[in-house]
Amino acid sequence: MDSDDEIYAASRLQLAPVTGRQTSRRKDAMRHSHPKPPLTPNTGVPSSMSNPLLPSAPASPPTPAPSPTPQSRTPMWRSPIEGHHDPLIRDASLAFARMSVQAKEAWLAAVVDTFDNHLLNYVHQLVSPRLKKDPFRTLPNELCFKILEFVDDPRTFVRASQVSRRWREVLGDDQAWKTLCEKHAYRRMSSDSNLNSPFSATNPFHLDQSPHSKFPEWSSAASSIKGSSLSHNTSSQPTFMYAAEHVRKLKKPCPKSTHRLHFKHRYLVESAWRKGGRMTARHIAPEQGVVTSLHLTKRYIIVALDNAKIHIFNTKGDHQRTLQGHVMGVWAMVPWEDTLVSGGCDRDVRVWNMATGESVHTLRGHTSTVRCLKMSNSRTAISGSRDTTLRVWDISTGTCTAVLMGHQASVRCLEIHGDLVVSGSYDTTAKIWSISSGQCLKTLCGHFSQIYAIAFDGVRIATGSLDTSVRIWDPVDGSPKAILQGHTSLVGQLQMRGSTLVSGGSDGSVRVWSLSDYSPIHRLAAHDNSVTSLQFDDTRIVSGGSDGRVKIWDLKTGVLIRELIQPAEAVWRVAFEEERSVVLATRAAKTVMEVWDFAPPKDGQEDADMGGVERLGLEPIRHDEENIDMVDAYTLTRSDEEREGSASMVE
Numbered sequence: 001m002d003s004d005d006e007i008y009a010a011s012r013l014q015l016a017p018v019t020g021r022q023t024s025r026r027k028d029a030m031r032h033s034h035p036k037p038p039l040t041p042n043t044g045v046p047s048s049m050s051n052p053l054l055p056s057a058p059a060s061p062p063t064p065a066p067s068p069t070p071q072s073r074t075p076m077w078r079s080p081i082e083g084h085h086d087p088l089i090r091d092a093s094l095a096f097a098r099m100s101v102q103a104k105e106a107w108l109a110a111v112v113d114t115f116d117n118h119l120l121n122y123v124h125q126l127v128s129p130r131l132k133k134d135p136f137r138t139l140p141n142e143l144c145f146k147i148l149e150f151v152d153d154p155r156t157f158v159r160a161s162q163v164s165r166r167w168r169e170v171l172g173d174d175q176a177w178k179t180l181c182e183k184h185a186y187r188r189m190s191s192d193s194n195l196n197s198p199f200s201a202t203n204p205f206h207l208d209q210s211p212h213s214k215f216p217e218w219s220s221a222a223s224s225i226k227g228s229s230l231s232h233n234t235s236s237q238p239t240f241m242y243a244a245e246h247v248r249k250l251k252k253p254c255p256k257s258t259h260r261l262h263f264k265h266r267y268l269v270e271s272a273w274r275k276g277g278r279m280t281a282r283h284i285a286p287e288q289g290v291v292t293s294l295h296l297t298k299r300y301i302i303v304a305l306d307n308a309k310i311h312i313f314n315t316k317g318d319h320q321r322t323l324q325g326h327v328m329g330v331w332a333m334v335p336w337e338d339t340l341v342s343g344g345c346d347r348d349v350r351v352w353n354m355a356t357g358e359s360v361h362t363l364r365g366h367t368s369t370v371r372c373l374k375m376s377n378s379r380t381a382i383s384g385s386r387d388t389t390l391r392v393w394d395i396s397t398g399t400c401t402a403v404l405m406g407h408q409a410s411v412r413c414l415e416i417h418g419d420l421v422v423s424g425s426y427d428t429t430a431k432i433w434s435i436s437s438g439q440c441l442k443t444l445c446g447h448f449s450q451i452y453a454i455a456f457d458g459v460r461i462a463t464g465s466l467d468t469s470v471r472i473w474d475p476v477d478g479s480p481k482a483i484l485q486g487h488t489s490l491v492g493q494l495q496m497r498g499s500t501l502v503s504g505g506s507d508g509s510v511r512v513w514s515l516s517d518y519s520p521i522h523r524l525a526a527h528d529n530s531v532t533s534l535q536f537d538d539t540r541i542v543s544g545g546s547d548g549r550v551k552i553w554d555l556k557t558g559v560l561i562r563e564l565i566q567p568a569e570a571v572w573r574v575a576f577e578e579e580r581s582v583v584l585a586t587r588a589a590k591t592v593m594e595v596w597d598f599a600p601p602k603d604g605q606e607d608a609d610m611g612g613v614e615r616l617g618l619e620p621i622r623h624d625e626e627n628i629d630m631v632d633a634y635t636l637t638r639s640d641e642e643r644e645g646s647a648s649m650v651e
Contacts, residue, residue, distance in 0.1 A: 137166045144170045149179050154267055177260040185538055186266040268600035269579055273540065273552065274561055277581075277598045280317045284584070284591040291572035291584040291591060292331045292344075294533075300354055301582055302340060303593065304330040310342060312354055315580060317595035321357040325350055332373040334381065341381045341395060343370025349383050351395045361398035365391055374416045376435055382421055384411030390423055392435060402438035406431055415456035420475065422461055424451035430463050432475060442478030446471055453503075455496035460515060462501055464491030470503050472518065482518035486511055493534035500555070502541060504531030510543050512558065522558030526551055533574040542581065544571035550583055565594055 096104065115123065136144050148171070151157065157180065161171040170176065284291075284303060293304040300320075301313040306329035312320045328345035335341075339360075340352040349363035349370055368386035375381045380401075381393045390404035390411055409426035416422075420441075424430045430444040430451055449466035456462070460481065461473040470484040470491055484503070493504030500521075501513040508529055512522040527545030534543050540561065541553040548568035552561040565571075568585035575582050579599040585592055 134164070134166065136170050137164075141170060141173065145173070145175050145179065148176045151180070152183055154180060154184075154263070172260075174258050174260060177258065177263050181259050181263050181266075184263070184266070186263055265600060269598050270539070272598035272600070277596045279565075280595045280597070282313070282317045282319070282593045282595070284311060284593055289591050290329075292329065293333050294573035294575050294582065294584055295333065295335050296575040296577060296580065296582050297335055298577075299338075300335065301593070301595070302333065302335055302354070303584060304333050304342065305591070306330070308344065308346075310340070310352075312357070313593070313595075315595075316597075317593065321354075323352050323354075323357060323359070325352075325359045325362070332370055332383070334373045334375050336375050336378050339378065339395070341373055341375065341393075343373055343383055343385075345369045347385075349373070349381070349391075349393060351381075351398065361395060363393050363395075363398055363400065365400050365403070368410075371410065371412060372414050374414055374421070376416045376419075376421070380435065382414060382416065382435065384414045384423055386410040388425070388427075390414065390421070390433065392438065402435075404433050404438060404440070406440045406443070409450075412450065412452055413454045415454045417456050417458040420456075420458075422454055422456045422475070424454045424463055426450040428465070430454065430461065430473070432461075432478065442475075444471075444473050444478055444480075446480055446483075452490060452492045453494040455494040455501065457496050460496065462494055462496055464494045464503060464505075466490045468505070470494070470501070470513070472501075472515070484511075484513050484518065484520070486520060486523065490530075493531050495534060495536060497536065497538070500536075502534060502536050504534040504543060506530040508545060508547070510534065510541065510553070512541070512555070522553075524553055524558060524560075526553075532571055535574065535576060537578075542574055542576055544574040544583065544585075546570050548585065550574055550585075564596065568592075 096107065099107065112120070112123070135147070139147075148157075157171055157176070161168045284305070289305040289307050291303060292306055293302075295302045296315075299315065301315060301317065303311045303313070305311075308324070308326040308328055308330060310323040310326075310330055310333065312323065314320055323340070323342075326342065326344050326346050326348065330342050330344040332344070333340060333342035335354070338353060338355045340354050341349060342352065343349045343366075347364070347366045347368060347370065349366070350359055351361040351363070352358070353360055366383065366385040366387055366389070370383050370385050372384040373381060379394055379396045381395050382390055383393065384390045388405070388407045388409060388411060391400050392402040392404070393399070394401050404421075404423075407423065407425040407427055407429070411423050411425050414421055414423040416435075419435050421433045421435055422430055423433065428445075428447045428449060428451065431440050432442040432444070433440055444461065444463070447463065447465040447467055447469070451463050451465050453464035454462070456475070458475070461475050463471050463473070465471075468485070468487045468489060468491065470487070472481040472484065473479070474481055484501075487503065487505040487507055487509065489506035491503050491505045493502075495502050496515070499515045501515055502510065503513065504510050504526070506529075508525065508527040508531060510522075510524040510526040510531060511520060512524070513519070514521050524541075524543075526543045527549060528547040530546045532544050532546050534541070536542065536555055539555055541555055542550065542564070543553070544550045548570050550564040550571055552564055553559065554561055564581065565583055565585065568587050569589075570586045572584040572586070572591075573582075574584075579597065581596040581598070583594045583596070585594070
């Protein structure tokens with residue numbers, strides 16, 4: 001049979017009438033049979049279908065995943081009542097909508113009274129999400145910043161910045177961090193600006209010609225860059241590459257100094273003061289010596305000893321040079337930039353250039369030990385001596401311009417403010433002098449014993465005496481303002497700052513006084529013996545004693561923060577700045593200098609000095625794929641529960 005006959009026979013079979021017997025057979029077959037699944041590439045081909053695909057035909061694609069059933073569809077966020085078709089619920093909803101606010105409240109109260117615990121919990125879960133509002137998403141930035149003014153803890157800032165993008169945007173604004181800086185009294189520092197580049201901003205080809213330059217050959221490279229044409233000599237190519245690489249780095253924008261970066265820096269410094277810091281120890285001299293004076297400047301650490309030597313160190317504690325010229329112990333000195341003025345038991349006043357170690361002038365005139373020295377400007381120095389006189393020196397010419405006479409005993413201490421100098425003497429009096437005229441303006445009488453310490457800020461004069469009292473004076477008319485009593489021995493340490501006065505005595509106590517009402521604020525049982533050194537700033541008090549201990553106290557609370565060093569035989573002097581502290585002590589019968597650095601590691605040293613970060617109690621932030629740069633260096637360590645709690649807040 002040919003193909004046309006086969007097609008014709010098949011059509012006749014399809015059009016043939018179906019009898020009742022055949023219909024019942026088909027119904028029975030459909031009732032007892034199961035539907036066959038569709039053919040897939042993994043389904044075997046029945047034997048009746050011989051070679052259904054050509055050999056060259058590609059395999060059919062896999063069957064797609066089944067469509068989601070009604071049970072697996074994404075739920076619609078609507079209450080069950082909205083899709084409910086119960087006439088009773090629909091009519092109740094319409095009636096409720098027509099009620100007044102008071103009627104609605106009464107109706108709800110009556111209905112809630114009939115609820116059991118299960119229904120109350122359900123209503124709570126239904127209502128609570130609808131009542132949550134993100135204030136930072138709703139309010140303008142000005143009101144958000146006003147809210148943040150009530151936040152004092154920086155850890156709250158760090159955690160809140162990880163809640164959502166909007167929170168990160170608000171907390172990343174510099175205004176929020178400026179307010180936090182003001183709350184913590186983190187004043188701006190001049191070191192924020194980047195002034196250490198070997199290239200200046202106005203002349204990018206101005207090179208540092210110091211002998212310590214990392215690439216001395218840059219000078220030749222710079223000269224070649226300045227020219228109109230560049231030499232391609234192979235011998236100068238490495239030099240040019242050094243300069244070109246540095247110029248390429250300078251094109252990168254320097255990070256802008258923001259309040260957030262400033263706060264982070266200051267917070268890390270404060271954390272290091274409380275627990276951390278890096279200490280470097282140096283032996284001053286192989287033999288034991290008494291440290292008579294210590295000064296810490298931005299460039300130098302200057303130490304004077306009773307063996308007639310003055311040692312100059314850089315701020316890292318590396319020895320630079322020794323100034324030799326005095327023939328007896330040095331008991332007083334004062335620095336001014338690179339100039340140092342010193343005096344001692346040899347009765348001479350010497351002027352030094354600390355950069356070169358050269359002795360510029362030797363000023364003679366005193367007839368006994370020079371006991372105290374101060375400078376009013378870069379040209380004028382005032383010295384006080386055991387010969388009862390004060391002398392005013394022009395250190396630029398090396399001449400004495402005035403001799404201040406009036407005391408009846410040794411001049412022990414002096415302070416300068418403007419054109420006025422106040423001197424304290426063993427004759428129990430203090431005198432106010434005019435530097436320009438050399439005249440004694442006022443004599444302050446009231447102490448019953450020798451005066452050992454003076455503080456003067458131009459508004460008040462404070463004197464400490466062997467009679468255990470501290471007296472406050474008016475510098476205008478010389479009248480006494482107050483007598484501060486509490487010490488039980490010699491008051492040898494005084495420092496005044498604003499309306500706060502801190503005193504230290506031989507009884508081992510440190511006392512904090514308010515100059516507003518002349519009342520005591522704190523009494524600190526600091527040391528077991530005399531307080532040999534005392535200094536404070538807006539945050540902390542650092543005291544050293546002859547008991548061999550150095551202690552750091554909180555100025556506001558009077559609480560002991562930490563002991564800075566391991567106990568020594570004796571502590572001679574302590575001096576500190578914002579990020580550095582220097583301690584002179586005796587250990588194993590040798591004079592030792594300990595330099596403490598509290599500055600956080602620089603960006604380039606973070607990987608090499610992670611130990612310093614760990615000592616600060618901080619950990620690096622690991623940013624996610626969205627590159628959240630709110631806090632780009634460190635965050636305070638916290639537990640996993642606290643992290644999860646921050647992430648669970650409503651966005």
